[in-house]
Amino acid sequence: MINSNTLETFSELERLQSEIKRLKRKNYQLESKANSYRKKYLRYHAFFEISSDPFYITTYPGPPTENYPNPRDYLKQWKIIEVNNTATQIMGYSKKQLTSLSLGDIATHNAPKSKQTRSIIKELVNPIEKGQMFSIERDHIDRRGNKIEVEIKGQAVNIGGIKYIASLSRDISDRKKLEKEILKSYRLEKHCRQVLQKEIANRIDFTLALIHELKSPLTPILSSSETLLSREEPDSLNAELARNIYHGAKSLNACISELLDLAKSEISGLTLQRTSLLLNPLLSEIAGELTPYIQSHRQELILDLPEQLPAVLADPERIKQVLRNLLNNAVKYNREKGRITLKAGERDPLITISVHDQGRKIAQKDQLNLFKPYFRCSQDRARTDGLGIGLALSKQLVELHSGEIYIRSVRGKGTTIIFTLPVFSNTGRTSGK
Known part of the structure; x- marks a missing residue:
């Protein structure tokens, strides 16, 4: 016969069994969460340790009060609570030793107090209070007393309702050097x-x-x-x-x-008086002007022009100056009874003008220096006079016209100096360079 006490006992057992099942389920859930947290911890810890730069986690005492202490004393409130292996290797401390120190113990402060104060508030405290990442350069002192120039980047992190500072310290000694x-x-x-x-x-x-x-x-x-x-x-x-x-x-x-x-x-004092210029009459004029001089040296000038060249925007007197220089040079370096050819043509959007002589090839090393002031070819210094400024000046003048000048010299065929001028378009601007 089952009495009331027995029933109560069975009822209590059922309740306890139900509670045990609930606790088992709860325990399973907690173990699952613990395993998840353990995996996350191991993963983050691996990232923490794998860094090739020192990694610090410190306390954050908050912004300094009105009675602002010495900057070094303020940073001593930033207690180091965790570091990675790289930090211990570089700083020469064990983890236990390093986590018993503060930032004030490993940082130097050579600047005046007022400058340190402004720097710490501006570069460190203000970004932290705004929830931003900070970046600051400091000198750290390792256990042996060696100074290490570092760039510290970090940010505040909230762990369990408490604000900490996670920062990476990179050695920038080589960069500073x-x-x-x-x-x-x-x-x-x-x-x-x-x-x-x-x-x-x-x-x-x-x-x-x-x-x-x-x-x-x-x-x-x-x-x-x-x-x-x-x-x-x-x-x-x-x-x-x-x-x-x-x-x-x-x-x-x-x-x-x-x-x-x-x-x-x-001194950039050369000026141009530009005008719309037709080159055919100008080239013919220069050829007529210098023909007697060329013939007096028993040489021949050949003028090779198309019927009409497009207009250019140029200073006629300066273009004549370039042509006189090039033709005078051709006479100097041409062979006896040689021909000089003054040629022009259109290669859209440029006009090309060239002066060709039948003289000796100019050495490659001399070609590189030909347009430099006071330079004269080594093989002709004793044979010719002049200051060696004609070609240098011609280059300056051509470039002022937005053109280019260059040389071609081939053994047995002579030397050609070519310069270009942009065509003057209908819009009133020169095309090309």
Whole structure:
């Protein structure tokens, strides 16, 4: 016979069995969560340890109060609670030793207190309070007392309602060393550039003064010799002497003018008087002007032009100056009884003008320097006169017209110097470069 006590006992057992089942289910759920958390911890810990840079987790005491302590004392409130193996290897401490220290124990503070204070608040505290990542450069001191220049990047993390700071510390000693070397090189280069600019300015001033001194006596020589030439019989000895004086002075005056133009180009003082220009008449004019001079050297000038070339936007006097330089050079370096060809053509959107002679090939090493001021080919220095500025000036003038100038020299075929000018389009602008 089952009494009431027995029933109560059975009822209690059923309740306990039900509770045990519930607790087992709860325990299973907790174990599942624990395993999940354990896996996540292992995964994050692996990321934490695999870093090749020191990784720190520190406490965050909050922003400094009005009674702001010494920056070093403030950073001592940032207790290190976790580090990775890389941090221990680089800093020379064990994990136990390092986690007993603070940021204030491993950071140096060489700057004045006021500057440190502004730096810590601006670069560290303000971004943290705004929930942003911070980046700051500091010096860390390892256990052996060695200074390590580091860049620290980090952010606040909330763990269990408590704010911590997770930061990565990267050694930037090599970068800082390189920056110092670059800065040193920059300062040296700046100093050298200033010295060079001063030397160039002095040289230009000297050149301009020299040109003035040379031009002054040339003016009466030119005018006097021209007057004598007009008064003497053309075939007389005096006329021949006056003619020699006049042509010599005129040649010297042209060299001085080129020297002046080159000096101006070095200080960006060369100017152009551009106008819409048809090249056929200009090229024919230059050919007519220089034909007697070329023939006097027992050479022949051939003019090879199409019926009509498009207009260019150019300074006619400067283009004539370039052509005179190129044709004079061709005469100097041409073979005896050789031909010189002045040729022009259209290669949309450019006009190409070339001067070809039948002289010797110019050596490759000389071609590289041909358009440099005062340069003359080594094989012709003793044979020819001149300052070596004609081609350099021609290059400056062509480039001022947005054109290009270059050379082609082939053994047995001679040398061709070619320059280009952009075509003047109907819109009123030059096309091309």
